């Protein structure tokens with residue numbers, strides 16, 4: 026049966042920016058209330074990701090300025106400060122440290138980037 | 146019915162935590178109910194690396210796990226709640242906050258407390274012990290008003306506390322030791338003398354044979370008085386005179402404790418009550434208290450295994466240690482103190498470099514018994530393995546500490562020759578076999594091995610051996626350990642450069658599609674971007690997302706996420722007008738200014754969105770990018786030279802400016818630095834540069850492949866008494882040769898070290914043109930020089946590029962509210978990071 030989007034579903038998707046604002050194969054930071062979310066356009070894989078902008082290692086608001094890539098098949102971002110890498114899918118730290126970042130569902134509709142902020 | 150047995154752990158320190166980790170990893174799901182009491186307010190953290198707290202690590206960084214971990218493992222954790230009583234008949238424990246828990250098994254992991262000798266006055270303010278994060282917090286805030294500090298105790302922990310004082314910025318730090326030598330349990334008199342002179346060089350005052358008799362002052366410590374009636378003024382004191390096992394709870398409940406403290410345990414770590422165990426620094430095994438973490442972990446492992454049906458015993462533990470004190474290696478292993486007639490000793494002493502090495506060898510010359518290393522402990526791991534595994538010594542055992550001298554070096558097969566059960570990582574008890582198996586199983590990186598075996602995650606001392614084992618195992622499997630860029634490119638940098646040049650590839654994606662696999666990473670992207678820039682004189686504005694983060698934003702990121710701005714000041718020469726502009730810009734944008742070590746001015750603390758505005762003003766005043774953020778030419782320093790200096794032979798400033806303007810913006814495998822001195826007094830330090838030039842009576846001497854940094858190396862003379870034009874020609878060739886053949890992030894000195902034939906070969910290529918490439922390289926360099934553009938100019942003039950410099954894409958005018966500054970000496974500094 027066709028299920029209609031409920032009011033809360035709509036509110037959970039935050040319109041962040043237009044897709045063209047985020048560089049191809051790179052990221053940028055989006056402000057949502059007083060939160061900062063890093064959005065990545067992994068155009069080479071045709072995938073989008075959203076994570077915390079805060080690197081848990083030294084509490085730096087910079088992950089969106091990090092370089093993205095893969096380890097095996099796992100998409101990841103490397104923090105510009107000390108090059109700790111995190112999975113863009115699970116948020117797990119891939120360089121062996123005991124810290125993780127939160128990842129958020131993201132979708133592209135009509136050229137706009139929406140981030141699911143239900144967990145925020 | 147609940148058949149689960151219940152285990153209560155008292156103490157959530159390093160060993161208590163390790164016990165929980167080992168137990169939950171081994172037990173059947175739900176086999177045990179686990180309850181932990183901890184007296185400290187936070188869950189277990191890494192005490193071994195406690196001092197790094199002063200170097201910027203946070204309590205979280207030091208944490209051994211997370212609260213979620215305990216929740217996941219169903220461990221009930223009561224923090225800030227010490228157990229005060231054990232009722233052994235009822236089999237219950239009672240806590241300070243009034244919680245009563247029953248147990249089937251009780252594990253005491255109460256650790257130890259610093260031993261504070263009963264010196265009159267120890268209760269005064271400003272007297273500290275060094276054990277918990279809280280101790281460090283208190284020291285840190287007290288240190289702000291202290292100028293002179295002292296540490297009682299010249300043992301392992303005392304010296305570490307002394308280093309902490311230096312880190313805290315205490316101007317004068319004294320170490321007071323009662324014994325006639327430092328680290329009396331680990332090293333001998335000769336070693337102590339060497340260590341002492343080295344530590345004194347580094348700014349510590351060492352007093353031996355000194356017995357503190359009183360601590361003076363009203364409420365706060367002011368001075369110390371010693372048994373020999375001498376005095377020392379101090380504002381702050383750390384007592385680190387040994388440890389005292391925390392056995393008070395055990396004693397109270399009638400368990401046997403040693404006369405000098407410690408809960409008596411058998412080889413199963415059972416106390417005199419077989420259902421109560423003691424592990425870690427509180428346990429007294431065979432008359433020994435182990436004040437190190439590795440034996441504690443071993444004890445935790447024995448108890449956890451046995452509770453899960455195993456049959457392990459604790460049989461004692463090697464007390465070998467290696468530590469790095471303020472940059473001085475100190476190691477002691479096996480039986481360090483054996484002397485004749487029990488054994489023979491070989492001693493090596495170098496008072497110039499402050500190195501002392503001693504090894505003790507069995508009388509038949511076959512076995513290594515132990516030894517001491519001061520000043521250079523690189524051989525520690527191998528020596529320890531040689532002792533522990535009773536490896537038969539080579540014919541010339543002195544090679545072990547001196548290295549093979551002369552003739553064909555017989556380095557031995559190194560780590561690969563160790564037996565399978567050799568313990569490589571003693572913190573986590575990982576054997577050689579487990580590491581090699583993991584490598585054979587396909588885990589071929591250090592991070593991977595750390596993750597799957599835990600080797601190298603403790604003190605980290607075994608990391609070099611783990612790396613060698615990975616390489617050695619791969620080689621033994623017939624895998625060619627190639628010098629490849631990363632998992633995405635099975636080629637060296639030089640091979641990639643050749644492909645890109647011959648096939649005229651232009652973008653990172655083209656290179657990846659053609660020669661790589663996967664989607665790239667933070668290692669290969671900057672490498673390829675740098676090659677493209679070196680070959681085509683591209684600026685970092687092309688495909689910014691494939692540039693290292695600093696190149697992407699054309700600035701160096703600083704603590705807190707702001708950037709620094711370094712305009713080029715060729716040769717270090719600057720006009721008063723330009724100085725004024727720098728001052729005005731810095732004032733306007735609230736920047737901290739400092740003269741750099743490279744003879745120019747750095748402005749720190751620029752918000753990302755201010756960068757284009759700042760550069761717009763600087764460029765209008767005639768400045769250009771200084772490429773301080775790039776693997777590129779940095780500075781060409783100069784001394785004032787013949788224009789003013791009475792010794793100057795030629796005009797070194799003009800030549801430095803010419804050289805800097807020629808090679809500015811040149812992308813290379815690593816940064817490039819240069820300098821020009823006007824005479825042999827060498828005030829520009831040209832011989833510490835990648836290429837340095839010194840004026841002679843007849844022309845210029847050209848030196849290459851030097852650097853400062855952590856491994857300083859003097860440059861070697863490449864050509865003598867040449868004229869300017871020849872000098873430039875040689876530099877062109879030298880740089881092109883380097884750019885084309887060096888591995889990523891390899892400075893010229895390291896490149897030369899790996900170059901077969903070394904300096905003679907390099908001179909042949911550059912000066913005698915033995916490869917016949919000279920003309921081509923010069924032409925290529927000329928082209929790069931001609932096509933130079935300032936990438937900051939490019940950026941500020943192009944609205945598309947300017948967009949990159951916004952913190953929020955959806956609020957481009959807003960700055961990152963997290964950026965915080967603190968005032969300091971009339972300027973600002975970045976807020977301390979956590």
Ligand code: SRM
Pocket residue numbers: 701702703709711739740741742743744745746747773779780816818833834851852853854855856892
């Ligand atoms: C600013 C400055 C310190 C200062 O306040 O004086 C500095 C700052 C940094 N140096 Fe340096 N170095 C500075 C002069 C030096 C010098 C002195 C010199 O050039 O005469 C040296 C020793 C000479 C040499 O390089 O051979 C020096 C050897 C290093 C090294 C070690 C290089 C090596 O081969 O061992 C690093 C680490 C690296 O590059 O990997 C480094 C790295 C750094 C980094 C990039 C660390 C980082 O990643 O953040 C710092 C960047 C700060 C920034 O944002 O600007 N810095 N650094 C100096 C800038 C000079 C300039 O005008 O560009």
Ligand SMILES: Cc1cc2nc3c(=O)[nH]c(=O)nc-3n(C[C@H](O)[C@H](O)[C@H](O)COP(=O)(O)OP(=O)(O)OC[C@H]3O[C@@H](n4cnc5c(N)ncnc54)[C@H](O)[C@@H]3O)c2cc1C
Pocket residue numbers: 155156157158159160161162182183184185192193194195196226227228229254255256257275276277302305391394424425426427435436437438439441468
């Ligand atoms: C500065 C420093 C540097 C060190 N460097 C090294 C090194 O380089 N190499 C090395 O091997 N070792 C080193 N050590 C020693 C190492 O830290 C200890 O061996 C290790 O922490 C011992 O672990 P433990 O669990 O037995 O004791 P601890 O880590 O002290 O843990 C015991 C815990 O039990 C708690 N406790 C006590 N009584 C109770 C109670 N009644 N109820 C509840 N909780 C209680 C305590 O508050 C504490 O939190 C260093 C120690 C220090 C302080």
Ligand code: SF4
Pocket residue numbers: none
């Ligand atoms: S020596 Fe260089 S890298 Fe180290 S803190 Fe100073 S500026 Fe930074």
Ligand code: FES
Pocket residue numbers: 080081082083084085104105106107108109
């Ligand atoms: S702050 Fe991100 S890796 Fe250190």
